[in-house]
Amino acid sequence: MKYFGRKRxxxxxFRRHRSRRxxxxxxxxxxxxxxxxxxxxxxxxxxxxxxxxxxxRLAQADAPRPxxxxxxxxxxxxxxxxxxxxxxxxxxxxxxMEWWYYNGILEADGGPRYAFHVAVFVAxxxxxxxxxxxxxxxxxxGKRYDGQYKTAGVASTxxxxxxxxxxxxxxxxxxxGTHVLQAGLDGGAAFALDLxxxxxxVAHRAxxxxxxxxxxxxxxxxxxxxxxxxxxxxGTVAIGGQSTxxxxxxWFDHQWGEFxxxxxxxxxxxxxxxxxxxxxxxELFDRVGRPVMTAGxxxxxxxxxxxxxxxxxxxxxxxxxxxxxxxxxxxxxxRVQVPAGTLDVExxxxxxxxxxxxxxxxVYWEGAVKASGALTGQGFLELSGxxxxxGLPARTP
Numbered sequence: 001m002k003y004f005g006r007k008r009x010x011x012x013x014f015r016r017h018r019s020r021r022x023x024x025x026x027x028x029x030x031x032x033x034x035x036x037x038x039x040x041x042x043x044x045x046x047x048x049x050x051x052x053x054x055x056x057r058l059a060q061a062d063a064p065r066p067x068x069x070x071x072x073x074x075x076x077x078x079x080x081x082x083x084x085x086x087x088x089x090x091x092x093x094x095x096x097m098e099w100w101y102y103n104g105i106l107e108a109d110g111g112p113r114y115a116f117h118v119a120v121f122v123a124x125x126x127x128x129x130x131x132x133x134x135x136x137x138x139x140x141x142g143k144r145y146d147g148q149y150k151t152a153g154v155a156s157t158x159x160x161x162x163x164x165x166x167x168x169x170x171x172x173x174x175x176x177g178t179h180v181l182q183a184g185l186d187g188g189a190a191f192a193l194d195l196x197x198x199x200x201x202v203a204h205r206a207x208x209x210x211x212x213x214x215x216x217x218x219x220x221x222x223x224x225x226x227x228x229x230x231x232x233x234x235g236t237v238a239i240g241g242q243s244t245x246x247x248x249x250x251w252f253d254h255q256w257g258e259f260x261x262x263x264x265x266x267x268x269x270x271x272x273x274x275x276x277x278x279x280x281x282x283e284l285f286d287r288v289g290r291p292v293m294t295a296g297x298x299x300x301x302x303x304x305x306x307x308x309x310x311x312x313x314x315x316x317x318x319x320x321x322x323x324x325x326x327x328x329x330x331x332x333x334x335r336v337q338v339p340a341g342t343l344d345v346e347x348x349x350x351x352x353x354x355x356x357x358x359x360x361x362x363v364y365w366e367g368a369v370k371a372s373g374a375l376t377g378q379g380f381l382e383l384s385g386x387x388x389x390x391g392l393p394a395r396t397p
Contacts, residue, residue: 076209077216084203084213084226087161090174090254092154096221098122098256100163100172102181103270103380104233105139105348105368106191106246112139114237114246115348115368116191117380118181120165120172121360122154130155131359132167134183135352135366136191138239142349145189145239150359179231179252193235195250200303202227204280206295207307217284217293221259228252229270229278229299251278251380264292265385267315269336269345271369273377276301279338281308283315289389298338312339321350328353328390330365330383341374345381363387 092098103117114136121131130153135146149155149167157164164173171182179195203213204225215223231250236243251270269281281296294315296308317331332350336343352367365383370376 076211078205078209078211078214078222081211081214081222083211084224086201086226087177089224089226090162091159092122092156092163093256094124095256096124096258097261099254100165100174101253101255102172102179102195102231102250103366103368104193104248104250105378106193106233106237106248108244108246112348112368112378113244114191115139115380117366118172118183120163128153130165130167131356132165132170132172133354133356133359134170134185135354136183136185136189136237137349137352137368139348139368142351143187144349144351145185145187146354147183147185148356148359181233181235188241189237189239191235191237191246193233193246193250195231195233195252197228198230198232200229200278200299200305202229202278202280202297202299202305204297205307207309209307215295217259217264220263220284221257223255223257223259225253225255227254227270227278227280227297229280230272263287265289265388266382267331267334268382268384269296269334269369269379270381271343271345271371271377271379273340273371273375275375277340277375279340279377279379281313281315281336281338283313285385287388296338298340308338313337318344321347323351323353325353325355326363326387326390328363328386330386332365332367332381332383334381336371343371343373343375343377345369345371347381 099119099121101119105112106114116136119133123129130151132149135144137144149170151167155165155167159175162174162176164175169184171180173180177197181193184190204215205212206215213224213226215225217223229251231252233248233250235246237246249272264284264286267283269279271279273279278299283291284293285291294310294313296313297305298308299305314337316335318335319333320329321332322329332347334345336345346369348368348370353363353365355363357363367381368378369381370378
């Protein structure tokens with residue numbers, strides 16, 4: 001035992017001695033390396049500050065510079081944003097304002113019977129919330145049924161490339177190319193419709209813009225905007241417990257972005273015309289009723305879309321309707337001049353006011369219209385922002 005103890009002690013002294021030598025060698029190698037680095041740096045600094053005559057330094061003006069950012073093209077702020085991406089963009093985005101919108105005139109045996117619109121808004125400011133508006137009009141009697149909801153958050157379940165909004169007995173969904181619209185309204189009215197995606201798909205753009213699916217509203221912001229103007233629909237409308245089978249062609253809009261809907265009002269036309277084309281026109285006006293922008297899209301039966309310039313569209317109000325409930329005057333009849341000709345647009349039912357004071361704090365007119373003149377057809381007209389103009393001189397019919 002003593003032998004093994006002495007052997008272990010000698011081995012320990014040897015290890016301590018070798019460790020001290022290793023540390024000294026490592027320190028010497030580290031110091032030498034540091035001196036070498038300093039020397040190389042000094043040489044490089046010397047030649048950089050005092051280059052020989054045979055290798056003159058580049059003058060500052062000749063040195064490479066970072067590439068300059070391209071100068072924005074007027075009217076093309078939209079080009080800086082990501083392009084429209086469908087079907088992924090069908091789903092909610094989390095922008096300041098977003099809405100999904102349907103309108104349609106539903107027929108049964110004997111012709112047009114009902115008109116409806118559905119609007120789902122998601123607004124994100126201090127608090128994110130969802131608002132839903134629904135209206136159904138019996139075109140034979142003129143009776144109107146409507147309803148509205150408001151709830152915190154986004155009232156949609158997670159759906160890939162789509163949406164599924166639900167509140168109470170209401171459901172508005174886009175699921176892989178099919179749509180479901182269901183709503184029960186006060187007064188004993190309800191409807192249930194099944195729709196399918198169908199061409200054309202219209203990515204709206206301004207006439208002077210090369211960016212499809214984006215519109216620049218100037219100081220009010222920029223909006224993504226596309227439509228599916230001809231979704232075939234079948235389903236039922238029930239009034240007073242009596243159900244009717246219906247069919248029709250439904251217009252679908254989806255719009256979102258960082259824009260302010262409170263700064264502007266608008267007159268918006270969405271028309272299915274007799275030659276198979278679709279006409280969308282919007283006229284924006286400021287808080288005192290002055291028009292600030294007029295544009296639109298004319299989509300031919302083959303799906304070819306042409307943006308409309310302000311110069312190619314003339315809108316002239318022909319007749320007003322005054323709401324007995326709010327006293328607001330709405331220009332419900334119009335003469336519309338576009339390159340395809342002149343159209344006279346008249347409401348099916350003048351009383352189409354929607355008082356959304358309890359949900360979105362506004363009042364607007366949204367109703368079915370028929371067109372005659374160079375082309376015939378039918379569709380919808382939306383008049384928004386007129387509650388702000390109450391008491392101001394009306395635009396002369």
